[in-house]
Amino acid sequence: MLKRCKFIVHYVSKFNVFEQVRYASQILPQFSAEKYNVKRKNFSNVQAADVSYFQSILGNDRVLTDRDEVLPFNIDWIRNCRGQSQVVLKPKTTQEVSEILAYCNKKRLAVCPQGGNTGLVGGSVPVYDEIVINLMLMDKIITLDEISGALVCEAGCVLENLDNYVRGHNLIMPLDLGAKGSCQIGGNVSTNAGGLRLLRYGNLHGSVLGLEAVKADGTVIDCLRSLKKDNTGYHLKHLFIGSEGTLGIVTKVAIHCPVLPKAATLGFFGIKNFENILELYKSAKSSLGEILSAFEMADNLAITQTVKNLNLPNPISDYPFYALVETHGSNEVHDGEKLSNFLNKEMESGLIMDGTVTSDPAKMQTIWNLRESIAASSLVGGYVFKYDVSIPQKHYYDIVPMLKQRLGDKASAVFGYGHIGDGNIHINISVPQYTKEVVSLIEPFIFEEVSKLKGSISAEHGIGFRKPQFIHYSKEPSALGLMRDLKQLMDPNGILNPYKVLPETN
Ligand code: FAD
Ligand code: MLT
Ligand code: ZN
Numbered sequence: 001m002l003k004r005c006k007f008i009v010h011y012v013s014k015f016n017v018f019e020q021v022r023y024a025s026q027i028l029p030q031f032s033a034e035k036y037n038v039k040r041k042n043f044s045n046v047q048a049a050d051v052s053y054f055q056s057i058l059g060n061d062r063v064l065t066d067r068d069e070v071l072p073f074n075i076d077w078i079r080n081c082r083g084q085s086q087v088v089l090k091p092k093t094t095q096e097v098s099e100i101l102a103y104c105n106k107k108r109l110a111v112c113p114q115g116g117n118t119g120l121v122g123g124s125v126p127v128y129d130e131i132v133i134n135l136m137l138m139d140k141i142i143t144l145d146e147i148s149g150a151l152v153c154e155a156g157c158v159l160e161n162l163d164n165y166v167r168g169h170n171l172i173m174p175l176d177l178g179a180k181g182s183c184q185i186g187g188n189v190s191t192n193a194g195g196l197r198l199l200r201y202g203n204l205h206g207s208v209l210g211l212e213a214v215k216a217d218g219t220v221i222d223c224l225r226s227l228k229k230d231n232t233g234y235h236l237k238h239l240f241i242g243s244e245g246t247l248g249i250v251t252k253v254a255i256h257c258p259v260l261p262k263a264a265t266l267g268f269f270g271i272k273n274f275e276n277i278l279e280l281y282k283s284a285k286s287s288l289g290e291i292l293s294a295f296e297m298a299d300n301l302a303i304t305q306t307v308k309n310l311n312l313p314n315p316i317s318d319y320p321f322y323a324l325v326e327t328h329g330s331n332e333v334h335d336g337e338k339l340s341n342f343l344n345k346e347m348e349s350g351l352i353m354d355g356t357v358t359s360d361p362a363k364m365q366t367i368w369n370l371r372e373s374i375a376a377s378s379l380v381g382g383y384v385f386k387y388d389v390s391i392p393q394k395h396y397y398d399i400v401p402m403l404k405q406r407l408g409d410k411a412s413a414v415f416g417y418g419h420i421g422d423g424n425i426h427i428n429i430s431v432p433q434y435t436k437e438v439v440s441l442i443e444p445f446i447f448e449e450v451s452k453l454k455g456s457i458s459a460e461h462g463i464g465f466r467k468p469q470f471i472h473y474s475k476e477p478s479a480l481g482l483m484r485d486l487k488q489l490m491d492p493n494g495i496l497n498p499y500k501v502l503p504e505t506n
Contacts, residue, residue: 083126102218115187121464155186178372192242194460270319
Protein backbone atom coordinates (compact mmCIF):
# COMPACT_ATOMS: atom_id res chain seq x y z
CA MET A 1 0.00 0.00 0.00
CA LEU A 2 1.05 3.53 -0.61
CA LYS A 3 2.12 5.13 2.63
CA ARG A 4 2.42 8.73 3.74
CA CYS A 5 5.97 9.82 4.47
CA LYS A 6 6.82 8.26 7.80
CA PHE A 7 10.59 8.20 7.92
CA ILE A 8 12.39 10.49 10.27
CA VAL A 9 13.36 13.73 8.64
CA HIS A 10 17.07 13.68 8.55
CA TYR A 11 17.95 17.00 7.05
CA VAL A 12 21.52 17.25 5.86
CA SER A 13 22.72 20.60 4.65
CA LYS A 14 23.58 19.96 1.02
CA PHE A 15 26.27 22.52 1.02
CA ASN A 16 28.09 20.79 3.87
CA VAL A 17 27.83 17.42 2.21
CA PHE A 18 29.21 18.80 -1.03
CA GLU A 19 32.07 20.57 0.65
CA GLN A 20 32.95 17.56 2.79
CA VAL A 21 32.97 15.36 -0.27
CA ARG A 22 34.93 17.81 -2.39
CA TYR A 23 37.71 18.33 0.06
CA ALA A 24 37.77 14.76 1.41
CA SER A 25 40.69 14.10 -0.87
CA GLN A 26 43.75 16.24 -0.44
CA ILE A 27 45.28 14.96 -3.66
CA LEU A 28 45.32 17.75 -6.20
CA PRO A 29 44.03 16.93 -9.67
CA GLN A 30 46.55 16.81 -12.49
CA PHE A 31 46.87 20.02 -14.55
CA SER A 32 44.27 19.96 -17.34
CA ALA A 33 46.86 21.04 -19.89
CA GLU A 34 48.94 17.91 -19.16
CA LYS A 35 46.06 15.52 -18.65
CA TYR A 36 44.42 16.46 -21.95
CA ASN A 37 47.56 17.42 -23.83
CA VAL A 38 46.59 21.00 -24.65
CA LYS A 39 49.00 23.44 -26.28
CA ARG A 40 49.08 26.96 -24.81
CA LYS A 41 47.74 29.59 -27.17
CA ASN A 42 49.70 32.65 -28.00
CA PHE A 43 48.56 34.95 -25.17
CA SER A 44 50.72 37.25 -23.09
CA ASN A 45 51.92 36.18 -19.65
CA VAL A 46 50.69 38.19 -16.67
CA GLN A 47 53.37 40.65 -15.51
CA ALA A 48 53.77 42.54 -12.24
CA ALA A 49 52.69 45.70 -14.06
CA ASP A 50 49.40 44.02 -15.03
CA VAL A 51 48.73 43.08 -11.41
CA SER A 52 49.45 46.69 -10.39
CA TYR A 53 46.99 47.89 -12.99
CA PHE A 54 44.28 45.55 -11.67
CA GLN A 55 45.03 46.72 -8.13
CA SER A 56 44.62 50.32 -9.25
CA ILE A 57 41.06 49.50 -10.38
CA LEU A 58 39.98 47.03 -7.69
CA GLY A 59 42.24 47.74 -4.72
CA ASN A 60 44.60 45.11 -3.28
CA ASP A 61 41.91 43.01 -1.55
CA ARG A 62 40.06 42.14 -4.73
CA VAL A 63 43.12 40.99 -6.63
CA LEU A 64 44.19 37.55 -5.37
CA THR A 65 47.70 36.38 -6.17
CA ASP A 66 48.54 34.24 -3.16
CA ARG A 67 48.90 30.62 -4.38
CA ASP A 68 46.73 29.10 -1.65
CA GLU A 69 44.03 31.70 -2.13
CA VAL A 70 44.02 31.23 -5.89
CA LEU A 71 44.02 27.39 -5.78
CA PRO A 72 40.25 26.75 -5.29
CA PHE A 73 39.49 29.00 -8.28
CA ASN A 74 41.69 26.73 -10.42
CA ILE A 75 39.93 23.45 -9.57
CA ASP A 76 36.49 22.48 -10.81
CA TRP A 77 33.68 20.97 -8.75
CA ILE A 78 34.31 17.36 -9.71
CA ARG A 79 38.04 17.87 -9.19
CA ASN A 80 38.77 16.76 -12.73
CA CYS A 81 40.20 19.94 -14.22
CA ARG A 82 42.93 22.13 -12.81
CA GLY A 83 44.18 25.37 -14.26
CA GLN A 84 47.36 27.31 -13.57
CA SER A 85 46.05 30.82 -13.06
CA GLN A 86 48.01 33.07 -10.77
CA VAL A 87 45.49 35.88 -10.55
CA VAL A 88 41.85 36.07 -9.49
CA LEU A 89 39.96 39.34 -9.90
CA LYS A 90 36.74 40.12 -8.04
CA PRO A 91 34.99 43.09 -9.66
CA LYS A 92 32.05 44.77 -7.93
CA THR A 93 30.62 46.77 -10.83
CA THR A 94 30.01 46.50 -14.56
CA GLN A 95 32.37 49.43 -15.04
CA GLU A 96 35.17 47.45 -13.35
CA VAL A 97 34.47 44.39 -15.56
CA SER A 98 34.57 46.66 -18.59
CA GLU A 99 37.90 48.24 -17.60
CA ILE A 100 39.46 44.83 -16.87
CA LEU A 101 38.37 43.38 -20.21
CA ALA A 102 39.41 46.44 -22.23
CA TYR A 103 42.87 46.19 -20.66
CA CYS A 104 43.19 42.41 -21.11
CA ASN A 105 42.06 42.66 -24.71
CA LYS A 106 44.62 45.34 -25.46
CA LYS A 107 47.39 43.34 -23.75
CA ARG A 108 46.27 39.96 -25.20
CA LEU A 109 45.77 38.51 -21.72
CA ALA A 110 43.32 35.59 -21.65
CA VAL A 111 40.55 35.46 -19.04
CA CYS A 112 38.24 32.84 -17.55
CA PRO A 113 34.85 34.17 -16.38
CA GLN A 114 33.71 32.34 -13.26
CA GLY A 115 30.53 32.21 -11.22
CA GLY A 116 29.96 29.68 -8.42
CA ASN A 117 32.38 27.20 -10.05
CA THR A 118 29.82 24.39 -9.96
CA GLY A 119 30.02 23.71 -13.71
CA LEU A 120 30.51 20.06 -14.63
CA VAL A 121 32.38 20.33 -17.95
CA GLY A 122 35.51 22.18 -16.89
CA GLY A 123 34.40 25.50 -18.42
CA SER A 124 34.63 27.48 -15.20
CA VAL A 125 38.33 27.02 -14.49
CA PRO A 126 41.37 28.11 -16.51
CA VAL A 127 43.40 25.66 -18.54
CA TYR A 128 46.68 27.57 -18.47
CA ASP A 129 47.21 30.94 -16.78
CA GLU A 130 44.01 32.70 -17.83
CA ILE A 131 43.05 35.41 -15.35
CA VAL A 132 39.98 34.32 -13.37
CA ILE A 133 37.25 36.97 -13.23
CA ASN A 134 34.92 35.82 -10.49
CA LEU A 135 31.57 37.60 -10.19
CA MET A 136 30.85 36.66 -6.56
CA LEU A 137 30.89 40.29 -5.33
CA MET A 138 28.35 41.43 -7.91
CA ASP A 139 25.50 40.12 -5.79
CA LYS A 140 22.97 42.93 -5.52
CA ILE A 141 19.26 42.58 -6.18
CA ILE A 142 18.26 45.63 -8.18
CA THR A 143 14.45 45.56 -8.57
CA LEU A 144 11.51 43.19 -8.32
CA ASP A 145 8.27 43.96 -10.08
CA GLU A 146 5.65 42.00 -8.15
CA ILE A 147 3.04 42.49 -10.86
CA SER A 148 4.99 41.10 -13.79
CA GLY A 149 7.33 38.91 -11.71
CA ALA A 150 10.41 40.52 -13.31
CA LEU A 151 13.48 40.34 -11.09
CA VAL A 152 16.55 42.38 -12.03
CA CYS A 153 19.80 41.52 -10.28
CA GLU A 154 23.55 41.37 -10.65
CA ALA A 155 25.09 38.26 -12.18
CA GLY A 156 26.89 37.11 -9.03
CA CYS A 157 23.70 36.55 -6.99
CA VAL A 158 23.55 32.97 -5.71
CA LEU A 159 20.47 31.17 -7.06
CA GLU A 160 19.25 30.02 -3.64
CA ASN A 161 19.51 33.55 -2.22
CA LEU A 162 17.42 34.84 -5.10
CA ASP A 163 14.85 32.12 -4.57
CA ASN A 164 14.61 32.90 -0.85
CA TYR A 165 14.20 36.59 -1.67
CA VAL A 166 11.47 36.20 -4.28
CA ARG A 167 9.60 33.67 -2.11
CA GLY A 168 9.14 36.50 0.36
CA HIS A 169 7.20 38.21 -2.45
CA ASN A 170 5.08 35.21 -3.39
CA LEU A 171 7.26 34.23 -6.37
CA ILE A 172 9.82 31.53 -7.14
CA MET A 173 12.86 31.40 -9.38
CA PRO A 174 12.02 29.65 -12.68
CA LEU A 175 14.91 27.20 -12.23
CA ASP A 176 16.12 24.95 -9.45
CA LEU A 177 19.17 22.69 -9.32
CA GLY A 178 21.22 20.76 -6.81
CA ALA A 179 23.98 23.38 -6.92
CA LYS A 180 21.59 26.22 -6.00
CA GLY A 181 23.48 27.00 -2.76
CA SER A 182 26.62 27.97 -4.72
CA CYS A 183 25.82 28.57 -8.40
CA GLN A 184 25.23 32.14 -9.54
CA ILE A 185 22.51 33.43 -11.81
CA GLY A 186 25.17 34.70 -14.25
CA GLY A 187 26.62 31.16 -14.37
CA ASN A 188 23.13 29.72 -14.83
CA VAL A 189 22.46 32.06 -17.74
CA SER A 190 25.88 31.44 -19.28
CA THR A 191 25.31 27.67 -19.22
CA ASN A 192 21.58 27.88 -19.98
CA ALA A 193 21.15 25.64 -16.93
CA GLY A 194 18.15 23.30 -17.04
CA GLY A 195 17.51 21.64 -13.71
CA LEU A 196 14.64 19.99 -11.93
CA ARG A 197 11.61 21.94 -13.16
CA LEU A 198 12.41 22.80 -16.76
CA LEU A 199 9.50 20.55 -17.69
CA ARG A 200 7.14 23.08 -16.13
CA TYR A 201 8.84 26.49 -16.26
CA GLY A 202 10.83 26.14 -19.47
CA ASN A 203 14.46 26.98 -20.15
CA LEU A 204 16.32 30.24 -19.65
CA HIS A 205 15.91 31.31 -23.27
CA GLY A 206 12.27 31.78 -22.29
CA SER A 207 12.64 33.06 -18.71
CA VAL A 208 15.47 35.54 -19.18
CA LEU A 209 13.81 38.81 -20.15
CA GLY A 210 16.98 40.77 -20.70
CA LEU A 211 20.59 41.05 -19.66
CA GLU A 212 23.65 43.23 -19.57
CA ALA A 213 26.98 41.81 -20.75
CA VAL A 214 30.48 43.07 -21.40
CA LYS A 215 32.21 42.16 -24.65
CA ALA A 216 35.89 41.22 -24.87
CA ASP A 217 36.89 44.78 -25.79
CA GLY A 218 35.10 46.19 -22.74
CA THR A 219 31.97 47.43 -24.54
CA VAL A 220 28.92 47.15 -22.29
CA ILE A 221 25.96 45.67 -24.18
CA ASP A 222 22.81 46.87 -22.45
CA CYS A 223 19.88 44.56 -23.25
CA LEU A 224 18.56 44.77 -19.72
CA ARG A 225 14.84 45.03 -20.51
CA SER A 226 12.16 43.44 -18.34
CA LEU A 227 9.54 43.23 -21.06
CA LYS A 228 7.84 39.98 -22.03
CA LYS A 229 7.56 41.18 -25.62
CA ASP A 230 10.22 43.16 -27.41
CA ASN A 231 10.72 42.52 -31.11
CA THR A 232 13.07 45.36 -31.86
CA GLY A 233 15.58 43.64 -34.08
CA TYR A 234 17.85 40.72 -33.25
CA HIS A 235 17.34 39.06 -29.85
CA LEU A 236 20.89 39.61 -28.72
CA LYS A 237 20.38 38.28 -25.18
CA HIS A 238 20.24 34.76 -26.65
CA LEU A 239 23.87 35.04 -27.76
CA PHE A 240 24.94 35.17 -24.14
CA ILE A 241 22.53 32.51 -22.83
CA GLY A 242 24.46 29.25 -22.98
CA SER A 243 27.64 30.65 -24.55
CA GLU A 244 29.67 29.64 -21.47
CA GLY A 245 31.65 32.85 -21.12
CA THR A 246 33.08 32.72 -24.65
CA LEU A 247 31.24 35.74 -26.08
CA GLY A 248 31.06 38.10 -23.11
CA ILE A 249 30.73 38.41 -19.35
CA VAL A 250 27.14 38.60 -18.13
CA THR A 251 26.91 41.32 -15.49
CA LYS A 252 23.16 41.79 -14.90
CA VAL A 253 20.10 39.66 -15.53
CA ALA A 254 16.35 40.38 -15.77
CA ILE A 255 14.40 37.18 -15.26
CA HIS A 256 10.75 36.22 -15.05
CA CYS A 257 9.74 34.62 -11.74
CA PRO A 258 6.58 32.47 -11.67
CA VAL A 259 4.10 32.70 -8.81
CA LEU A 260 4.87 30.68 -5.66
CA PRO A 261 2.55 27.67 -5.90
CA LYS A 262 -0.07 27.58 -3.14
CA ALA A 263 -0.05 23.80 -3.18
CA ALA A 264 2.93 21.50 -3.79
CA THR A 265 3.08 17.73 -3.47
CA LEU A 266 5.86 15.23 -4.04
CA GLY A 267 5.66 11.52 -4.71
CA PHE A 268 8.57 9.07 -4.67
CA PHE A 269 7.76 5.72 -6.23
CA GLY A 270 9.36 2.32 -6.73
CA ILE A 271 9.03 1.06 -10.32
CA LYS A 272 9.64 -2.41 -11.77
CA ASN A 273 11.41 -1.54 -15.02
CA PHE A 274 12.27 1.32 -17.33
CA GLU A 275 9.29 0.71 -19.65
CA ASN A 276 7.02 1.34 -16.67
CA ILE A 277 8.78 4.66 -15.95
CA LEU A 278 7.83 5.77 -19.47
CA GLU A 279 4.24 4.56 -19.06
CA LEU A 280 4.00 6.38 -15.73
CA TYR A 281 5.32 9.57 -17.31
CA LYS A 282 2.70 9.39 -20.04
CA SER A 283 0.01 8.81 -17.47
CA ALA A 284 1.26 11.66 -15.23
CA LYS A 285 1.14 14.08 -18.15
CA SER A 286 -2.40 13.16 -18.98
CA SER A 287 -3.74 12.88 -15.39
CA LEU A 288 -1.90 15.80 -13.80
CA GLY A 289 -1.77 18.10 -16.81
CA GLU A 290 -0.90 21.67 -15.92
CA ILE A 291 0.07 20.93 -12.29
CA LEU A 292 2.91 18.53 -13.14
CA SER A 293 6.11 20.41 -12.17
CA ALA A 294 8.81 17.71 -12.20
CA PHE A 295 9.20 14.13 -13.35
CA GLU A 296 12.59 12.70 -12.47
CA MET A 297 13.96 9.16 -12.60
CA ALA A 298 16.88 7.30 -11.07
CA ASP A 299 17.95 3.69 -11.37
CA ASN A 300 18.55 1.48 -8.36
CA LEU A 301 22.31 2.07 -8.19
CA ALA A 302 21.97 5.86 -8.37
CA ILE A 303 19.80 5.82 -5.25
CA THR A 304 21.44 3.01 -3.29
CA GLN A 305 24.93 4.44 -3.67
CA THR A 306 23.72 7.92 -2.63
CA VAL A 307 22.06 6.43 0.45
CA LYS A 308 25.23 4.50 1.26
CA ASN A 309 27.89 7.09 0.43
CA LEU A 310 26.19 10.06 2.05
CA ASN A 311 24.27 8.23 4.75
CA LEU A 312 20.92 9.57 3.60
CA PRO A 313 17.53 7.96 4.26
CA ASN A 314 15.56 6.29 1.46
CA PRO A 315 11.85 6.64 2.28
CA ILE A 316 10.96 3.44 0.44
CA SER A 317 12.74 0.13 0.01
CA ASP A 318 14.81 -1.25 -2.83
CA TYR A 319 13.34 -1.08 -6.35
CA PRO A 320 14.90 -1.44 -9.82
CA PHE A 321 13.90 2.15 -10.70
CA TYR A 322 12.56 5.19 -8.91
CA ALA A 323 10.35 8.05 -10.12
CA LEU A 324 9.93 11.37 -8.42
CA VAL A 325 6.76 13.22 -9.38
CA GLU A 326 6.04 16.74 -8.18
CA THR A 327 3.00 18.97 -8.60
CA HIS A 328 2.79 22.75 -8.28
CA GLY A 329 -0.72 24.16 -8.28
CA SER A 330 -2.98 26.76 -6.82
CA ASN A 331 -5.74 24.73 -5.19
CA GLU A 332 -4.89 22.08 -2.63
CA VAL A 333 -8.23 20.30 -2.90
CA HIS A 334 -8.28 20.23 -6.68
CA ASP A 335 -4.62 19.20 -6.92
CA GLY A 336 -4.99 16.56 -4.17
CA GLU A 337 -7.93 15.03 -6.01
CA LYS A 338 -6.00 14.88 -9.27
CA LEU A 339 -2.97 13.32 -7.60
CA SER A 340 -4.94 10.70 -5.70
CA ASN A 341 -6.83 9.69 -8.85
CA PHE A 342 -3.49 9.30 -10.61
CA LEU A 343 -2.01 7.29 -7.75
CA ASN A 344 -5.02 5.00 -7.31
CA LYS A 345 -5.08 4.29 -11.02
CA GLU A 346 -1.39 3.53 -11.30
CA MET A 347 -1.14 1.50 -8.11
CA GLU A 348 -3.96 -0.62 -9.41
CA SER A 349 -2.34 -0.95 -12.82
CA GLY A 350 0.91 -1.98 -11.10
CA LEU A 351 3.01 0.80 -12.64
CA ILE A 352 3.68 2.08 -9.12
CA MET A 353 4.87 -0.78 -6.91
CA ASP A 354 5.25 1.21 -3.72
CA GLY A 355 5.83 4.80 -2.77
CA THR A 356 5.32 7.73 -0.54
CA VAL A 357 3.59 11.06 -1.09
CA THR A 358 3.90 14.16 1.00
CA SER A 359 3.13 17.84 1.00
CA ASP A 360 5.04 18.49 4.20
CA PRO A 361 7.83 20.90 3.15
CA ALA A 362 10.47 19.26 5.39
CA LYS A 363 9.67 15.79 4.07
CA MET A 364 9.61 17.03 0.49
CA GLN A 365 13.02 18.55 1.11
CA THR A 366 14.37 15.24 2.36
CA ILE A 367 13.23 13.44 -0.79
CA TRP A 368 14.58 16.19 -3.07
CA ASN A 369 17.82 16.08 -1.10
CA LEU A 370 18.24 12.39 -1.93
CA ARG A 371 17.73 13.10 -5.64
CA GLU A 372 19.92 16.22 -5.70
CA SER A 373 22.74 14.50 -3.82
CA ILE A 374 23.34 11.84 -6.49
CA ALA A 375 25.97 14.12 -8.08
CA ALA A 376 27.87 14.60 -4.81
CA SER A 377 27.66 10.92 -3.89
CA SER A 378 29.53 9.96 -7.05
CA LEU A 379 32.55 11.91 -5.87
CA VAL A 380 33.09 9.55 -2.95
CA GLY A 381 36.05 7.28 -3.70
CA GLY A 382 37.72 6.89 -7.07
CA TYR A 383 37.03 8.94 -10.16
CA VAL A 384 33.75 9.68 -11.92
CA PHE A 385 33.08 10.23 -15.61
CA LYS A 386 29.90 12.29 -15.98
CA TYR A 387 27.81 12.48 -19.13
CA ASP A 388 24.80 14.66 -19.67
CA VAL A 389 22.95 13.73 -22.83
CA SER A 390 19.44 14.03 -24.23
CA ILE A 391 17.90 11.19 -26.14
CA PRO A 392 14.38 10.60 -27.46
CA GLN A 393 12.57 9.15 -24.46
CA LYS A 394 11.93 5.66 -25.79
CA HIS A 395 15.70 5.05 -26.00
CA TYR A 396 16.51 7.13 -22.90
CA TYR A 397 18.05 4.33 -20.83
CA ASP A 398 19.54 2.19 -23.66
CA ILE A 399 23.12 3.41 -23.22
CA VAL A 400 23.40 2.49 -19.53
CA PRO A 401 23.29 -1.31 -20.00
CA MET A 402 25.45 -0.92 -23.14
CA LEU A 403 28.15 0.83 -21.14
CA LYS A 404 27.90 -1.64 -18.28
CA GLN A 405 28.57 -4.46 -20.68
CA ARG A 406 31.34 -2.64 -22.50
CA LEU A 407 33.22 -1.66 -19.35
CA GLY A 408 32.70 -4.87 -17.36
CA ASP A 409 34.76 -4.89 -14.18
CA LYS A 410 36.79 -1.86 -15.29
CA ALA A 411 33.99 0.28 -13.84
CA SER A 412 32.94 0.05 -10.22
CA ALA A 413 29.52 1.57 -11.03
CA VAL A 414 27.57 2.68 -14.10
CA PHE A 415 24.23 4.31 -13.41
CA GLY A 416 21.64 6.62 -14.91
CA TYR A 417 19.30 9.25 -13.52
CA GLY A 418 17.89 12.54 -14.63
CA HIS A 419 15.18 14.70 -15.99
CA ILE A 420 13.21 12.16 -17.97
CA GLY A 421 10.49 14.68 -18.68
CA ASP A 422 13.09 16.58 -20.75
CA GLY A 423 14.66 13.45 -22.29
CA ASN A 424 17.85 14.32 -20.39
CA ILE A 425 19.77 11.44 -18.78
CA HIS A 426 22.86 11.80 -16.63
CA ILE A 427 25.15 8.81 -16.91
CA ASN A 428 27.82 8.45 -14.26
CA ILE A 429 30.64 5.96 -14.54
CA SER A 430 32.74 5.42 -11.42
CA VAL A 431 36.17 3.89 -11.77
CA PRO A 432 38.87 3.27 -9.16
CA GLN A 433 41.10 5.70 -11.02
CA TYR A 434 41.29 7.75 -14.21
CA THR A 435 43.16 5.87 -16.92
CA LYS A 436 43.54 6.48 -20.64
CA GLU A 437 42.40 2.90 -21.25
CA VAL A 438 39.01 3.50 -19.62
CA VAL A 439 38.64 6.85 -21.40
CA SER A 440 39.20 5.15 -24.75
CA LEU A 441 36.46 2.63 -23.96
CA ILE A 442 33.93 5.37 -23.19
CA GLU A 443 34.79 8.22 -25.57
CA PRO A 444 33.84 8.65 -28.37
CA PHE A 445 31.66 5.49 -28.03
CA ILE A 446 29.04 7.21 -25.89
CA PHE A 447 28.78 10.22 -28.22
CA GLU A 448 28.53 7.96 -31.27
CA GLU A 449 25.65 6.08 -29.68
CA VAL A 450 23.92 9.34 -28.71
CA SER A 451 24.35 10.61 -32.23
CA LYS A 452 22.91 7.40 -33.71
CA LEU A 453 19.87 7.89 -31.49
CA LYS A 454 19.55 11.50 -32.72
CA GLY A 455 20.35 12.86 -29.29
CA SER A 456 22.48 15.73 -28.02
CA ILE A 457 25.90 15.19 -26.42
CA SER A 458 25.09 17.92 -23.91
CA ALA A 459 21.56 18.43 -22.69
CA GLU A 460 22.27 21.02 -19.99
CA HIS A 461 25.83 21.17 -18.65
CA GLY A 462 27.33 22.59 -21.84
CA ILE A 463 30.46 21.88 -23.86
CA GLY A 464 33.02 23.65 -21.67
CA PHE A 465 36.58 22.34 -21.79
CA ARG A 466 35.73 18.64 -21.84
CA LYS A 467 33.63 18.33 -24.99
CA PRO A 468 34.65 20.70 -27.83
CA GLN A 469 36.29 17.80 -29.70
CA PHE A 470 32.92 16.01 -29.69
CA ILE A 471 30.64 18.94 -30.55
CA HIS A 472 30.43 17.75 -34.18
CA TYR A 473 28.31 14.82 -32.99
CA SER A 474 25.57 17.37 -32.30
CA LYS A 475 26.34 20.39 -34.51
CA GLU A 476 26.52 20.43 -38.28
CA PRO A 477 29.61 22.04 -39.92
CA SER A 478 27.54 24.99 -41.17
CA ALA A 479 26.26 25.74 -37.65
CA LEU A 480 29.76 25.36 -36.20
CA GLY A 481 31.03 27.75 -38.88
CA LEU A 482 28.50 30.37 -37.82
CA MET A 483 29.52 29.88 -34.18
CA ARG A 484 33.13 30.57 -35.18
CA ASP A 485 32.08 33.69 -37.11
CA LEU A 486 30.25 35.02 -34.06
CA LYS A 487 33.23 34.33 -31.83
CA GLN A 488 35.53 36.12 -34.26
CA LEU A 489 33.19 39.11 -34.41
CA MET A 490 32.69 39.46 -30.68
CA ASP A 491 36.11 38.38 -29.40
CA PRO A 492 38.60 38.76 -32.28
CA ASN A 493 41.63 38.12 -30.03
CA GLY A 494 40.03 35.04 -28.49
CA ILE A 495 40.75 36.17 -24.92
CA LEU A 496 37.40 35.03 -23.46
CA ASN A 497 37.51 31.52 -22.04
CA PRO A 498 39.94 30.02 -24.58
CA TYR A 499 40.13 26.22 -25.06
CA LYS A 500 36.37 26.03 -24.36
CA VAL A 501 33.27 25.27 -26.48
CA LEU A 502 34.77 25.67 -29.98
CA PRO A 503 37.04 22.85 -31.19
CA GLU A 504 40.54 23.63 -32.42
CA THR A 505 40.89 23.97 -36.16
CA ASN A 506 43.93 22.34 -37.67
P1 FAD B 1 30.43 28.32 -13.19
O1 FAD B 1 30.55 26.88 -12.92
O2 FAD B 1 31.30 29.22 -12.44
O3 FAD B 1 30.65 28.59 -14.76
C1 FAD B 1 30.01 27.80 -15.72
C2 FAD B 1 30.33 28.39 -17.12
O4 FAD B 1 29.73 29.68 -17.24
C3 FAD B 1 31.80 28.62 -17.38
O5 FAD B 1 32.06 28.41 -18.74
C4 FAD B 1 32.04 30.07 -17.01
O6 FAD B 1 33.11 30.62 -17.73
C5 FAD B 1 30.73 30.70 -17.41
N1 FAD B 1 30.31 31.83 -16.56
C6 FAD B 1 30.01 31.82 -15.23
N2 FAD B 1 29.56 33.03 -14.85
C7 FAD B 1 29.59 33.82 -15.96
C8 FAD B 1 29.24 35.16 -16.22
N3 FAD B 1 28.74 35.96 -15.28
N4 FAD B 1 29.38 35.63 -17.48
C9 FAD B 1 29.86 34.84 -18.48
N5 FAD B 1 30.21 33.55 -18.27
C10 FAD B 1 30.07 33.05 -17.04
N6 FAD B 1 23.27 22.11 -14.36
C11 FAD B 1 22.06 22.02 -14.95
O7 FAD B 1 21.87 22.55 -16.04
N7 FAD B 1 21.04 21.34 -14.35
C12 FAD B 1 21.17 20.74 -13.15
O8 FAD B 1 20.24 20.12 -12.65
C13 FAD B 1 22.43 20.84 -12.51
N8 FAD B 1 22.60 20.30 -11.28
C14 FAD B 1 23.81 20.39 -10.69
C15 FAD B 1 23.97 19.81 -9.43
C16 FAD B 1 25.20 19.86 -8.81
C17 FAD B 1 25.36 19.24 -7.46
C18 FAD B 1 26.29 20.51 -9.44
C19 FAD B 1 27.62 20.59 -8.79
C20 FAD B 1 26.13 21.09 -10.68
C21 FAD B 1 24.90 21.03 -11.32
N9 FAD B 1 24.70 21.61 -12.58
C22 FAD B 1 23.47 21.53 -13.17
C23 FAD B 1 25.82 22.26 -13.28
C24 FAD B 1 26.05 23.72 -12.82
O9 FAD B 1 25.64 23.92 -11.54
C25 FAD B 1 25.34 24.68 -13.71
O10 FAD B 1 25.93 24.61 -14.97
C26 FAD B 1 25.36 26.14 -13.22
O11 FAD B 1 24.51 26.87 -14.05
C27 FAD B 1 26.74 26.77 -13.21
O12 FAD B 1 26.66 28.01 -12.51
P2 FAD B 1 27.96 28.61 -11.80
O13 FAD B 1 27.62 29.96 -11.28
O14 FAD B 1 28.52 27.67 -10.82
O15 FAD B 1 28.92 28.78 -13.04
C1 MLT C 1 21.56 16.70 -11.76
O1 MLT C 1 20.53 16.67 -12.43
O2 MLT C 1 21.64 16.16 -10.64
C2 MLT C 1 22.70 17.47 -12.28
O3 MLT C 1 22.60 17.92 -13.56
C3 MLT C 1 24.06 17.09 -11.84
C4 MLT C 1 24.56 15.77 -12.32
O4 MLT C 1 24.70 15.52 -13.51
O5 MLT C 1 24.90 14.93 -11.51
ZN1 ZN D 1 20.63 17.63 -14.35
